[in-house]
Amino acid sequence: MPFEAGLYAYAGLACLATSMGRHRPRPGRVPLPHPQYARAIGATLLALAVLTAVRRLGPEQGIVAGVAQICLAAGLLVLLMSWRQRTALALALPAVALATLLAASA
Amino acid sequence: MSAAVKDTARRLRQSMAWIHTWLGLLAGWILFAMFLTGTASYFRPEITRWMQPEVRFPPVSASQAAGAAVAHLQPAYLGDEQWYIYLPDDRTGATRVFTRPRPDPDPKAPPAARRPELTLDPAKGTPVSARETRGGEHFYRFHFQLQLPHPWGRWLAGLCAMFMLSAIISGVITHKRIFADFFTLRWSKGQRSWLDAHNVSAVLALPFHAMITYTGLITLVLMYMPWPIMANFKVPETFAAQAYGRGPEDQPVGRSAALAPIEPIVDAAMREWQGARPATVIIRHPGDGAATVTIARGADQLNARAAQITYSGTTGSKLAASPPQGAAVTTAGVMLGLHMARFAGPALRWCAFLLGLTGAAMIGTGLMLWTAKRRRTGQPQFFGGQLVERLNIGAVACLPAGMAAFFLANRLIPSGLPGRADIEVSAMFWVWFGLAGFSLLRPVQKAWVETLAVSAMTFATVPVANALLTNRGFLASLRSGDWLFVSFDLAMLVIAAALAFAAKHAHAKRGELPRRRSGALSTLVSGEAADAI
Numbered sequence: 001m002p003f004e005a006g007l008y009a010y011a012g013l014a015c016l017a018t019s020m021g022r023h024r025p026r027p028g029r030v031p032l033p034h035p036q037y038a039r040a041i042g043a044t045l046l047a048l049a050v051l052t053a054v055r056r057l058g059p060e061q062g063i064v065a066g067v068a069q070i071c072l073a074a075g076l077l078v079l080l081m082s083w084r085q086r087t088a089l090a091l092a093l094p095a096v097a098l099a100t101l102l103a104a105s106a
Numbered sequence: 107m108s109a110a111v112k113d114t115a116r117r118l119r120q121s122m123a124w125i126h127t128w129l130g131l132l133a134g135w136i137l138f139a140m141f142l143t144g145t146a147s148y149f150r151p152e153i154t155r156w157m158q159p160e161v162r163f164p165p166v167s168a169s170q171a172a173g174a175a176v177a178h179l180q181p182a183y184l185g186d187e188q189w190y191i192y193l194p195d196d197r198t199g200a201t202r203v204f205t206r207p208r209p210d211p212d213p214k215a216p217p218a219a220r221r222p223e224l225t226l227d228p229a230k231g232t233p234v235s236a237r238e239t240r241g242g243e244h245f246y247r248f249h250f251q252l253q254l255p256h257p258w259g260r261w262l263a264g265l266c267a268m269f270m271l272s273a274i275i276s277g278v279i280t281h282k283r284i285f286a287d288f289f290t291l292r293w294s295k296g297q298r299s300w301l302d303a304h305n306v307s308a309v310l311a312l313p314f315h316a317m318i319t320y321t322g323l324i325t326l327v328l329m330y331m332p333w334p335i336m337a338n339f340k341v342p343e344t345f346a347a348q349a350y351g352r353g354p355e356d357q358p359v360g361r362s363a364a365l366a367p368i369e370p371i372v373d374a375a376m377r378e379w380q381g382a383r384p385a386t387v388i389i390r391h392p393g394d395g396a397a398t399v400t401i402a403r404g405a406d407q408l409n410a411r412a413a414q415i416t417y418s419g420t421t422g423s424k425l426a427a428s429p430p431q432g433a434a435v436t437t438a439g440v441m442l443g444l445h446m447a448r449f450a451g452p453a454l455r456w457c458a459f460l461l462g463l464t465g466a467a468m469i470g471t472g473l474m475l476w477t478a479k480r481r482r483t484g485q486p487q488f489f490g491g492q493l494v495e496r497l498n499i500g501a502v503a504c505l506p507a508g509m510a511a512f513f514l515a516n517r518l519i520p521s522g523l524p525g526r527a528d529i530e531v532s533a534m535f536w537v538w539f540g541l542a543g544f545s546l547l548r549p550v551q552k553a554w555v556e557t558l559a560v561s562a563m564t565f566a567t568v569p570v571a572n573a574l575l576t577n578r579g580f581l582a583s584l585r586s587g588d589w590l591f592v593s594f595d596l597a598m599l600v601i602a603a604a605l606a607f608a609a610k611h612a613h614a615k616r617g618e619l620p621r622r623r624s625g626a627l628s629t630l631v632s633g634e635a636a637d638a639i
Binding site: 002003006013016017020022023060061064065067068069071072074075077078079081082 | 286288289290291292293306307310311312313314407408444449450451453454457458460461464
């Protein structure tokens with residue numbers, strides 16, 4: 001199932017959230033990137049989300065699928081953050097790993 | 107920023123907020139129903155298949171299905187003007203055919219009506235006796251015709267779509283903190299929570315909401331705004347011929363000739379489309395010397411306006427292909443394609459389904475916000491407030507029960523009963539409006555809990571009825587790897603769980619509030635308590 005775009009988007013949006021004062025968790029076991037870097041990493045991952053979708057489905061349907069999965073990933077992230085904020089943000093790491101695995105095997 | 111500019115911005119925002127509130131409220135209930143049924147329509151063929159459990163065939167190639175269908179039609183309908191064959195694909199699973207008889211030569215006679223549609227076994231071409239149902243077509247038609255006589259339903263749907271588009275634009279202008287509040291969702295904070303939920307469901311899926319509303323409106327634009335064509339084309343057919351490349355329809359020559367085998371024709375079309383599957387075969391004047399076979403391509407591309415190739419019906423040679431589309435026709439086709447998402451594979455279709463639900467959530471939370479905001483001012487519930495509250499219950503909590511009742515009726519009504527398709531549709535509206543009527547007799551807070559609970563239970567009953575009344579229950583489907591039926595049952599259970607969660611939440615809220623009685627909340631609480639008694 002081509003969900004790697006959504007997984008990259010989830011991680012990217014989680015990075016963007018940690019770059020915002022309101023959502024940045026207090027320092028814990030997982031080291032957090034500096035807000036500025038978090039923003040840059042987040043933007044890169046979002047671009048990667050669209051690129052992987054385009055690579056899989058071609059430019060026309062890829063852009064549609066990429067944008068749709070970014071929207072859904074954002075919804076999922078916000079729902080999880082409102083429930084368990086730290087876990088929701090920490091899930092960004094396995095999301096990137098799984099997305100890379102899926103993209104490589106495609 | 108100078109004070110004058112700031113003041114203008116503030117006033118603009120205020121007027122936009124006013125537009126957003128009132129357009130959103132007025133169209134909100136109909137839009138909620140349009141979004142929910144439209145979202146279900148992403149699975150139109152799947153719903154139809156679930157509603158005809160008798161129809162179950164292994165997949166066959168397009169040319170084999172076309173050959174079997176022609177073999178069935180040939181003896182009985184050779185003299186008809188046109189045959190329509192909808193080939194099966196991995197979503198529909200069966201061949202559908204109907205024919206149109208030759209028109210009466212008498213010019214005063216009414217135009218010939220099409221014959222009833224038949225469902226055929228894709229491999230053998232024999233008619234299948236399946237229960238009569240509207241299937242997924244019912245939700246699809248309802249979402250833009252609203253069960254009203256033509257053209258009023260489409261006009262009302264278009265008006266609501268206009269309101270929606272205006273509400274989206276005015277909402278974006280009104281929302282001061284789009285990026286600051288991007289990830290903010292706080293629960294159990296009353297009005298604040300409804301605002302958060304409305305903002306989040308709207309902003310996060312904004313590209314989808316804007317796309318689906320605009321493309322929905324554009325789909326029927328030629329009906330809403332016929333004047334440009336009327337002004338430029340004296341005969342509307344000239345427009346169709348110029349835009350879509352449809353030539354004048356050929357007439358039969360009156361000399362009988364055998365129909366060329368259909369299989370090689372279908373294979374030839376597939377070769378031209380690099381293996382893409384054809385969706386429709388239209389045979390004009392079968393059995394006549396001037397017979398033609400037109401093959402239309404399946405929906406595997408963003409552009410919903412499919413390419414067509416016409417072949418001679420007697421020799422099988424290629425006669426014409428649809429000309430390359432102009433920019434305007436391509437744009438219209440892509441917009442329609444984006445709206446219906448027929449090109450989407452399973453993953454993208456589920457994404458679109460979830461985004462559609464987000465749209466329904468946006469409208470629902472917006473409606474709730476309207477009442478939450480006005481209740482908080484502490485005034486006793488005025489008539490308008492009560493009316494909105496009751497309509498919210500009727501739309502948000504009762505429509506799901508109606509939709510589940512449509513599925514349930516499909517399993518409960520005997521499969522041979524005449525007119526059962528209409529009874530299924532009536533079941534949806536009786537349950538929907540009946541439950542809404544019943545909720546009027548209950549205090550508001552209890553009405554929310556009870557209607558949501560009834561909706562949850564109706565959805566939960568669907569898999570049970572399916573297991574008891576067909577041989578395609580959850581376990582049997584799981585064993586035979588019938589993923590459509592497995593997913594359908596699971597979807598029903600997930601929706602039931604979500605509705606039960608909402609009912610529980612509404613119930614908890616009702617019990618919780620009086621305990622929190624304190625100065626600032628007392629007016630609110632007494633209002634709530636008065637409702638609850």
